[in-house]
Amino acid sequence: xxxxxxxxxxxxxxxxxxxxxxxxxxxxxxxxxxxxxxxxxxxxxxxxxxxxxxxxxxxxxxxxxxxxxxxxxxxxxxxxxxxxxxxxxxxxxxxxxxxxxxxxxxxxxxxxxxxxxxxxxxxxxxxxxxxxxxxxxxxxxxxxxxxxxxxxxxxxxxxxxxxxxxxxxxxxxxxxxxxxxxxxxxxxxxxxxxxxxxxxxxxxxxxxxxxxxxxxxxxxxxxxxxxxxxxxxxxxxxxxxxxxxxxxxxxxxxxxxxxxxxxxxxxxxxxxxxxxxxxxxxxxxxxxxxxxxxxxxxxxxxxxxxxxxxxxxxxxxxxxxxxxxxxxxxxxxxxxxxxxxxxxxxxxxxxxxxxxxxxxxxxxxxxxxxxxxxxxxxxxxxxxxxxxxxxxxxxxxxxxxxxxxxxxxxxxxxxxxxxxxxxxxx
Amino acid sequence: xxxxxxxxxxxxxxxxxxxxxxxxxxxxxxxxxxxxxxxxxxxxxxxxxxxxxxxxxxxxxxxxxxxxxxxxxxxxxxxxxxxxxxxxxxxxxxxxxxxxxxxxxxxxxxxxxxxxxxxxxxxxxxxxxxxxxxxxxxxxxxxxxxxxxxxxxxxxxxxxxxxxxxxxxxxxxxxxxxxxxxxxxxxxxxxxxxxxxxxxxxxxxxxxxxxxxxxxxxxxxxxxxxxxxxxxxxxxxxxxxxxxxxxxxxxxxxxxxxxxxxxxxxxxxxxxxxxxxxxxxxxxxxxxxxxxxxxxxxxxxxxxxxxxxxxxxxxxxxxxxxxxxxxxxxxxxxxxxxxxxxxxxxxxxxxxxxxxxxxxxxxxxxxxxxxxxxxxxxxxxxxxxxxxxxxxxxxxxxxxxxxxxxxxxxxxxxxxxxxxxxxxxx
Numbered sequence: 001x002x003x004x005x006x007x008x009x010x011x012x013x014x015x016x017x018x019x020x021x022x023x024x025x026x027x028x029x030x031x032x033x034x035x036x037x038x039x040x041x042x043x044x045x046x047x048x049x050x051x052x053x054x055x056x057x058x059x060x061x062x063x064x065x066x067x068x069x070x071x072x073x074x075x076x077x078x079x080x081x082x083x084x085x086x087x088x089x090x091x092x093x094x095x096x097x098x099x100x101x102x103x104x105x106x107x108x109x110x111x112x113x114x115x116x117x118x119x120x121x122x123x124x125x126x127x128x129x130x131x132x133x134x135x136x137x138x139x140x141x142x143x144x145x146x147x148x149x150x151x152x153x154x155x156x157x158x159x160x161x162x163x164x165x166x167x168x169x170x171x172x173x174x175x176x177x178x179x180x181x182x183x184x185x186x187x188x189x190x191x192x193x194x195x196x197x198x199x200x201x202x203x204x205x206x207x208x209x210x211x212x213x214x215x216x217x218x219x220x221x222x223x224x225x226x227x228x229x230x231x232x233x234x235x236x237x238x239x240x241x242x243x244x245x246x247x248x249x250x251x252x253x254x255x256x257x258x259x260x261x262x263x264x265x266x267x268x269x270x271x272x273x274x275x276x277x278x279x280x281x282x283x284x285x286x287x288x289x290x291x292x293x294x295x296x297x298x299x300x301x302x303x304x305x306x307x308x309x310x311x312x313x314x315x316x317x318x319x320x321x322x323x324x325x326x327x328x329x330x331x332x333x334x335x336x337x338x339x340x341x342x343x344x345x346x347x348x349x350x351x352x353x354x355x356x357x358x359x360x361x362x363x364x365x366x367x368x369x370x371x372x373x374x375x376x377x378x379x380x381x382x383x384x385x386x387x388x389x390x391x392x393x394x395x396x397x398x399x400x401x402x403x404x405x406x407x408x409x410x411x412x413x414x415x416x417x418x419x420x421x422x423x424x425x426x
Numbered sequence: 427x428x429x430x431x432x433x434x435x436x437x438x439x440x441x442x443x444x445x446x447x448x449x450x451x452x453x454x455x456x457x458x459x460x461x462x463x464x465x466x467x468x469x470x471x472x473x474x475x476x477x478x479x480x481x482x483x484x485x486x487x488x489x490x491x492x493x494x495x496x497x498x499x500x501x502x503x504x505x506x507x508x509x510x511x512x513x514x515x516x517x518x519x520x521x522x523x524x525x526x527x528x529x530x531x532x533x534x535x536x537x538x539x540x541x542x543x544x545x546x547x548x549x550x551x552x553x554x555x556x557x558x559x560x561x562x563x564x565x566x567x568x569x570x571x572x573x574x575x576x577x578x579x580x581x582x583x584x585x586x587x588x589x590x591x592x593x594x595x596x597x598x599x600x601x602x603x604x605x606x607x608x609x610x611x612x613x614x615x616x617x618x619x620x621x622x623x624x625x626x627x628x629x630x631x632x633x634x635x636x637x638x639x640x641x642x643x644x645x646x647x648x649x650x651x652x653x654x655x656x657x658x659x660x661x662x663x664x665x666x667x668x669x670x671x672x673x674x675x676x677x678x679x680x681x682x683x684x685x686x687x688x689x690x691x692x693x694x695x696x697x698x699x700x701x702x703x704x705x706x707x708x709x710x711x712x713x714x715x716x717x718x719x720x721x722x723x724x725x726x727x728x729x730x731x732x733x734x735x736x737x738x739x740x741x742x743x744x745x746x747x748x749x750x751x752x753x754x755x756x757x758x759x760x761x762x763x764x765x766x767x768x769x770x771x772x773x774x775x776x777x778x779x780x781x782x783x784x785x786x787x788x789x790x791x792x793x794x795x796x797x798x799x800x801x802x803x804x805x806x807x808x809x810x811x812x813x814x815x816x817x818x819x820x821x822x823x824x825x826x827x828x829x830x831x832x833x834x835x836x837x838x839x840x841x842x843x844x845x846x847x848x849x850x851x852x
Contacts, residue, residue: 133600138683152682159681164624165615169683170596170690174559174774175648184649186771189591189720198590200720200770222601222692223610223851249771255585256578257564257595258684264596265771266648294615294626344626345612345675345691346851348600425649425772 004096015045020413027272031123076130125271127178132350137168139333143361166333172264179417185424186265190248202424203246209359210369213241216353223346231336240270270417282405303334316396326367430522441471446839453698457549479541502556551697553604558776563594565759569787592759598690605843611850612691616674628850629672635785636795639667642779649772657762666696696843708831729760742822747811752793
């Protein structure tokens with residue numbers, strides 16, 4: 001059997017150059033059409049392969065999958081993910097096979113082709129997983145340093161626990177929505193430093209946070225821990241994650257129990273889950289960790305991933321401006337460390353949990369992952385392509401995040417996560 | 427139709443004096459037996475009424491319920507709760523009717539009696555709801571003041587936002603377990619103030635937190651808010667909640683993003699959800715709020731509830747000692763204010779969400795709701811009935827929380843939430 005990551009593989013499907021979805025990617029998602037209802041699909045070029053149809057036409061025969069393939073008709077990937085890594089791998093391997101340039105099993109069957117292959121523009125993508133729990137980490141040292149400098153003390157920007165603990169907090173799953181869903185500006189309490197009392201109204205400091213989230217693929221029981229060497233066995237794949245944030249609400253409410261209404265009004269996710277298997281060629285070592293982590297968090301080998309990321313902002317009716325370019329490779333804490341830490345007290349993982357990275361900021365001001373940092377709390381407004389300026393996000397603005405891995409001609413992409421901001425409710 | 431809260435009602439079932447579950451209570455829960463699988467039940471005295479059996483025998487005929495009563499065979503109350511308040515009320519009213527002393531419909535039918543009524547000791551109670559999201563508030567002014575005094579600054583114990591915002595944070599649903607489930611002491615990072623580096627190992631400051639949690643009964647959509655006058659329409663009922671806490675883990679990790687692994691290793695809930703309807707006679711006004719809350723949080727009328735609470739601790743093989751007695755009536759922020767605040771930014775509520783009150787501490791040292799406060803961070807150990815002393819919780823200790831409302835002879839009780847601490851994993 002061919003390795004589905006082999007850069008030399010190509011498909012009989014015409015895939016545009018620089019597509020995020022070549023034969024080596026095959027990310028999983030959930031789509032909807034009026035005729036079919038909800039289906040699990042795989043992205044290939046500008047198409048989506050309907051896995052329920054594929055299974056109905058018998059192409060998964062011989063794989064060790066449930067005979068009644070209900071998992072491919074669900075509203076989320078959770079049931080499919082619960083089948084386990086051997087099933088994910090078998091399906092990806094088989095899909096790779098039937099899409100290969102030298103394989104006519106599907107290509108040459110007119111009826112099967114019509115049923116199995118749809119154009120992405122003809123389907124509606126849904127939230128790929130039902131998130132059971134959502135944890136947001138804080139694993140970029142540049143982001144933590146920037147925030148500490150602005151909100152606390154520049155000379156002690158990084159708190160004493162930060163280099164010991166992959167700091168994180170629990171977020172809200174009920175407001176996690178798929179790319180394309182509008183986000184309403186939240187109302188809330190905010191207080192100017194010199195004001196005697198807070199007021200209630202629309203957030204004046206609406207922001208995005210550029211993040212990557214892992215999707216948990218293997219659960220653990222109550223009291224069970226996960227050694228670091230096994231942490232990645234529990235990861236199904238990755239998605240792009242926009243952790244919308246209202247900075248004025250957040251700064252007034254967050255002491256002492258952390259972010260709450262400044263965050264939980266909405267988070268947006270990209271619709272395609274790129275499997276960890278597809279990302280294998282893009283493993284890199286993370287930055288040196290000093291001091292050395294405690295033994296349970298020590299790792300050897302390459303546990304970071306080289307994913308190029310960018311954020312664009314478009315005013316209503318206006319063109320996009322790229323306002324940040326950064327990379328996931330330099331995160332101080334790896335996903336494996338985050339996951340092992342999360343389970344170190346016996347807290348159970350559930351399939352479909354999302355563990356987001358925290359804002360991904362690079363070392364230079366054009367690589368920061370939030371407006372807060374890009375405009376340095378509004379003191380250095382950004383100028384957009386049409387000349388407009390921004391301190392924070394305005395009503396009607398659309399924020400788009402994109403990500404991909406690149407090695408020579410091979411590109412493994414995430415697609416995008418997009419959201420437009422609506423005015424606050426009256 | 428009789429008002430099911432009428433104190434004069436009594437049942438043909440022999441209910442012991444001081445039972446938590448007289449005819450006026452009728453709380454809902456989920457139980458399991460090998461023969462029946464999972465069933466929704468109602469507690470009455472020392473019995474549980476199997477609502478699936480009740481519906482199969484036709485006693486719900488005429489109520490506007492789904493014809494196929496699958497909701498009474500589920501593993502959680504969520505599906506039943508989703509039927510809405512008219513259904514909850516109709517079921518409670520009908521159950522009250524068929525259990526009344528002067529009603530023979532069930533009592534006189536031998537086969538129905540055998541199928542519908544089980545002894546509580548013969549069934550296993552399960553977690554009553556599948557919590558979709560869990561938020562923990564911080565609404566006792568005495569608790570917030572005690573913690574602020576110990577961990578921060580006695581002269582500014584209460585932070586500036588506390589009297590403006592019902593402070594809360596998101597917790598973890600995957601580790602919420604039903605009463606009777608053992609809790610394993612968590613391992614984690616903790617650092618002595620004078621140590622240069624943290625160490626990893628069993629928590630040395632394991633604690634409980636006495637709380638009451640509401641169960642959300644009516645959802646809201648993305649972007650929807652809830653006016654305070656309608657907040658209680660979204661509450662199905664209340665349960666007792668033990669928010670187990672590892673103080674040493676918590677104090678090292680919680681800055682700046684709030685509690686995380688110091689909390690999410692386990693929370694225990696009581697199995698019976700006491701409906702807000704059953705608690706109506708026990709409404710009281712909360713304490714005066716100064717300064718006046720912002721308009722969206724202003725309330726008139728009685729939105730607190732007079733619930734007497736106590737905590738007992740029993741060493742392994744030893745007797746219980748009551749170590750705290752307090753009351754839910756004095757919480758500074760009402761549940762209605764918590765819920766309205768939670769939804770004020772448009773964050774969607776989901777049926778089955780748990781919003782816990784935060785630790786319930788009274789004004790006197792014997793009414794504090796945590797070991798942290800009862801022993802003043804370990805400086806004033808408690809002496810138990812058998813002479814043993816406790817600064818925090820030891821392995822083998824069992825913590826039991828109980829709660830009830832009382833008016834004359836009428837007692838509406840919650841039963842208990844109980845948990846025994848196991849030694850940390852090696």
